[in-house]
Amino acid sequence: MMANPKMVGLILTFLLVGGVVGYITGWYIAGSSMTGRGLTVTETRFVGEGAKTSTITERVTVTVHGLTQTTGPLAGDILIDGSSTVYPITEAVAEAFMKTYPAVKISVGISGTGGGFKRFIMGETDINDASRPILMSEAQTAEANGIRWIEIPVAIDGLVIVVNRENDWVECLTFSELKKIWEPESTVTKWSDIREGWPDEPIRLYGPGPDSGTFDYFTERVIGKLKASRTDYIASEDDNVLVAGVEGERYALGYFGYAYYPYAADKIKIVAVRDDSIPDASCVTPTDETVSSYKYPLSRPLFLYVNKRSWDEKPWLREFVYFYLENGERFVKQVSYTPLPSNYYKMAVATLKAGITDGLYSLSQISMWKNAGPH
Amino acid sequence: MGNQILIGTGRRGVKLKKILDKLLPFILSIAVFIAVATIVSLLITLITTGGHRLSWNLILNYPSSNPEEAGMRSAILGSIFTVGLSALICIPLSIATAIFLVEYSRGGRLASILSYNISNLAGVPSVVFGVVGLGFLAYGLGMGRTVITGAFTLAVLTLPLVTVTCVEALKTVPDDLRQGAYALGATTVQVVRRVVLPRALPMMLTGGILGISRALGEAAPILVVSGLLFIREDPVSLFSKFTVMPLQLYNWISRPQPAFVELSSAGIIILLLILLALNALAISLRQLLVRRMEQLWR
Numbered sequence: 001m002m003a004n005p006k007m008v009g010l011i012l013t014f015l016l017v018g019g020v021v022g023y024i025t026g027w028y029i030a031g032s033s034m035t036g037r038g039l040t041v042t043e044t045r046f047v048g049e050g051a052k053t054s055t056i057t058e059r060v061t062v063t064v065h066g067l068t069q070t071t072g073p074l075a076g077d078i079l080i081d082g083s084s085t086v087y088p089i090t091e092a093v094a095e096a097f098m099k100t101y102p103a104v105k106i107s108v109g110i111s112g113t114g115g116g117f118k119r120f121i122m123g124e125t126d127i128n129d130a131s132r133p134i135l136m137s138e139a140q141t142a143e144a145n146g147i148r149w150i151e152i153p154v155a156i157d158g159l160v161i162v163v164n165r166e167n168d169w170v171e172c173l174t175f176s177e178l179k180k181i182w183e184p185e186s187t188v189t190k191w192s193d194i195r196e197g198w199p200d201e202p203i204r205l206y207g208p209g210p211d212s213g214t215f216d217y218f219t220e221r222v223i224g225k226l227k228a229s230r231t232d233y234i235a236s237e238d239d240n241v242l243v244a245g246v247e248g249e250r251y252a253l254g255y256f257g258y259a260y261y262p263y264a265a266d267k268i269k270i271v272a273v274r275d276d277s278i279p280d281a282s283c284v285t286p287t288d289e290t291v292s293s294y295k296y297p298l299s300r301p302l303f304l305y306v307n308k309r310s311w312d313e314k315p316w317l318r319e320f321v322y323f324y325l326e327n328g329e330r331f332v333k334q335v336s337y338t339p340l341p342s343n344y345y346k347m348a349v350a351t352l353k354a355g356i357t358d359g360l361y362s363l364s365q366i367s368m369w370k371n372a373g374p375h
Numbered sequence: 376m377g378n379q380i381l382i383g384t385g386r387r388g389v390k391l392k393k394i395l396d397k398l399l400p401f402i403l404s405i406a407v408f409i410a411v412a413t414i415v416s417l418l419i420t421l422i423t424t425g426g427h428r429l430s431w432n433l434i435l436n437y438p439s440s441n442p443e444e445a446g447m448r449s450a451i452l453g454s455i456f457t458v459g460l461s462a463l464i465c466i467p468l469s470i471a472t473a474i475f476l477v478e479y480s481r482g483g484r485l486a487s488i489l490s491y492n493i494s495n496l497a498g499v500p501s502v503v504f505g506v507v508g509l510g511f512l513a514y515g516l517g518m519g520r521t522v523i524t525g526a527f528t529l530a531v532l533t534l535p536l537v538t539v540t541c542v543e544a545l546k547t548v549p550d551d552l553r554q555g556a557y558a559l560g561a562t563t564v565q566v567v568r569r570v571v572l573p574r575a576l577p578m579m580l581t582g583g584i585l586g587i588s589r590a591l592g593e594a595a596p597i598l599v600v601s602g603l604l605f606i607r608e609d610p611v612s613l614f615s616k617f618t619v620m621p622l623q624l625y626n627w628i629s630r631p632q633p634a635f636v637e638l639s640s641a642g643i644i645i646l647l648l649i650l651l652a653l654n655a656l657a658i659s660l661r662q663l664l665v666r667r668m669e670q671l672w673r
């Protein structure tokens with residue numbers, strides 16, 4: 001029955017005709033909804049350029065769009081690329097959003113934070129998922145290309161330092177100890193090299209490979225220089241491999257994303273961390289509470305970067321971002337990341353709806369904590 | 376030294392030779408056992424971890440954050456589109472290249488330079504082809520990150536592999552047959568079409584299938600060329616956005632939730648089934664060709 005050529009021909013014709021009709025309809029709907037009217041206010045403000053004495057004038061267009069949302073069904077494309085760490089959240093939100101608004105077609109990529117930014121700063125994508133803030137070099141290219149963006153923190157991920165379950169000597173490590181272990185040309189080869197009295201046994205290190213945002217964050221935060229790490233450790237992008245390694249070796253030490261930890265909690269032992277660059281800091285064990293409040297020093301924010309032009313021109317994209325933030329807490333928990341404080345999400349939506357598109361980072365209260373990482 | 380003892384005609388040498396002769400099959404069978412055991416244990420692991428996740432959902436549904444609903448529909452269709460198209464581009468090109476190298480410029484300087492470079496190209500890491508595809512096809516020629524770019528990238532990736540097999544296939548055709556045909560006054564075109572190709576085609580087909588199998592399993596170049604994973608629409612044209620199965624499998628397997636790791640195993644089973652189906656198709660095609668050729672001979 002499957003090989004009936006008539007049947008196959010029929011299905012192919014159906015697919016072809018259906019495809020063409022669908023394509024035209026989609027295009028028609030997408031085209032017609034572009035004409036949403038909005039109130040546009042233009043203002044001029046001064047922006048200080050860091051330590052430089054000169055100030056540059058920047059024209060900021062604020063679009064108030066509470067008015068546009070009543071016109072017609074939402075339809076159009078949203079192209080998202082970027083971090084594979086943020087991907088599970090965006091996937092969950094996009095899926096739920098498309099169930100409500102089937103005419104909005106969202107595609108999400110996993111090119112990595114850096115790879116995604118390369119596309120984003122060329123204006124190719126509407127949104128970039130990022131597990132670190134945009135770099136200065138990326139921001140400069142974006143500026144040269146006339147791309148402006150809205151930075152929206154959406155969740156928190158932490159790094160966890162783990163050891164074997166039979167390890168009974170480590171309870172807490174300080175930043176300077178971690179740096180001593182992981183810095184390039186590190187002289188640490190045995191546990192006794194880290195602290196007096198620890199076993200005189202070779203230490204086995206496990207960590208993510210250099211293409212991951214987790215690696216970028218760890219090196220910048222702990223070693224103090226982006227991508228500076230010793231290289232003689234077992235690297236894998238797949239956290240399962242890291243867990244299996246640490247689980248199997250008594251003298252192992254490794255690090256990976258906090259989202260993974262709950263699924264591996266019974267296989268390995270977690271180590272508390274103390275940021276000894278801050279006086280009187282104490283050892284903090286990562287829990288949902290300490291990670292989301294940034295008490296845990298290896299917490300990092302996850303971001304969405306939204307292209308400003310897409311934001312202004314695509315009402316369905318604005319609706320998607322509102323949806324993302326309004327339901328953020330639920331989806332972030334669903335995919336085992338740590339949400340930001342729940343009032344942040346409400347405030348962020350209100351701020352965006354009021355037409356204010358910057359300062360969301362300080363709204364998330366992240367910058368109040370020194371240990372929130374470089375920004 | 377050891378060789379001399381073995382080759383030597385002394386009593387001890389003869390004895391050693393005989394022992395080695397008896398032992399060799401066992402040593403070889405250990406090699407076979409290791410290869411087979413690896414594959415079997417892989418299959419058993421896949422089926423035990425992912426077997427219960429096999430369902431129509433996995434084939435018919437779009438990607439989802441809920442493992443119960445998640446499927447690879449867009450990835451399967453994307454794989455079939457790009458790999459199918461790449462085979463259509465790659466196999467004729469490879470056969471043409473091979474015919475040129477073997478039938479027209481055999482022994483020539485150009486041919487030796489070309490074939491040397493083609494063999495080298497076969498060893499280039501696949502991600503390099505992805506970067507070339509992105510820079511040259513997607514941006515240079517303005518084709519964008521679409522099905523057609525993916526197909527061309529995979530075609531270029533598999534081209535050296537398939538060409539090398541096709542060259543070998545042509546070389547297996549005995550020269551006597553060519554000389555005989557030429558002696559009867561046949562032109563090169565006639566020789567290639569009537570004598571060489573029918574004999575070489577079955578092996579060429581094997582090469583083509585090897586190429587397709589490789590293209591089907593490639594994640595790295597597609598990650599560079601497309602980068603997309605979550606797509607909830609089918610590819611409908613050459614200029615559609617697309618994703619492929621290995622990307623989806625890799626993403627699932629690196630997630631913390633065990634359900635996704637199981638899904639990944641189930642997805643691999645489907646990928647293997649597709650490969651098996653392709654291989655079966657190639658083998659039956661080859662049998663058909665061989666049978667037709669035998670009829671030709673009579």
